Amino acid sequence: MTTKTSLNPGLEYNNETVLYTGSFITVNKEQPKANAVVVQSGKILFTGTKDQAETFLNTNNLSYRHDAQFEGKTIVPGFIEAHMHPLLAALFTGIFEYAGQYDRLGVGGKLLKGCSTEDTLKARLLELKKAHDDAGKTGEWLNLWGLDPLLMTDGSVVNRDFLDSVIDDSPVFLMHASCHLAGLNSLGLEKSGYSLDDDPELYFAKMVD
Structure with missing residues (x-):
């Protein structure tokens, strides 16, 4: 068994616009779940369904890459602090x-x-x-x-x-x-x-x- 001494970011931050599809838990009571997220430069530009995301991308004339690596997986926000007072x-x-x-x-x-x-x-x-x-x-x-x-x-x-x-x-x-x-x-x-x-x-x- 090996243990990493440090963790690298899961996604590289760059100017490329990427449409990720999968099962996303948003922690937003107005939109608790989504199956598509658009990311650019480390920022989430859009969250919703795949069709809605594609409409957003086309409306804003954004060229993008579709990444399906999270399909069949559940993604949650990574900025959760689990034991803070x-x-x-x-x-x-x-x-x-x-x-x-x-x-x-x-x-x-x-x-x-x-x-x-x-x-x-x-x-x-x-x-x-x-x-x-x-x-x-x-x-x-x-x-x-x-x-x-x-x-x-x-x-x-x-x-x-x-x-x-x-x-x-x-x-x-x-x-x-x-x-x-x-x-x-x-x-x-x-x-x-x-x-x-x-x-x-x-x-x-x-x-x-």
Whole structure:
């Protein structure tokens, strides 16, 4: 079994006008299905039946090539994002500081640089610590989000010790990009009521009860 490291576009973008026929799911409630699509320069010019598409092409004096490679197949839009939480992303971007591993746009279109190595992430944390301290917030919570451990290119582990090595005088809460996990420094754990002396099984039992 072989695995491709990257995927190429399924269709080459050029100025040629192509009439594709097949079964197309449009995700358009006014026209949910079609059996013909006209494409040119990476743009869909027309969607409908084959007869309608040919009428469109002739009316607009467009020379074209008919491509039947999708006949007997079902085609769906390729720009579907299957697991995005735009409201959560907007919320965290607006009220938390970004500590993710890739560049993204923040509030007002501000570019938030990603930090994917130990050195760049520590530099980012030091920058945020300085702003936090300069605002007179030393000792108050510093809330961060965006960490994806798998995207740390140098294999660095971002845990309590990592956070302690940079910030030890303010509690730090670092939400993972998944929003299912978070990391805290020692002061953050202490303020949250956790102790390294706790029995995890006993503590969990108390939470369940």
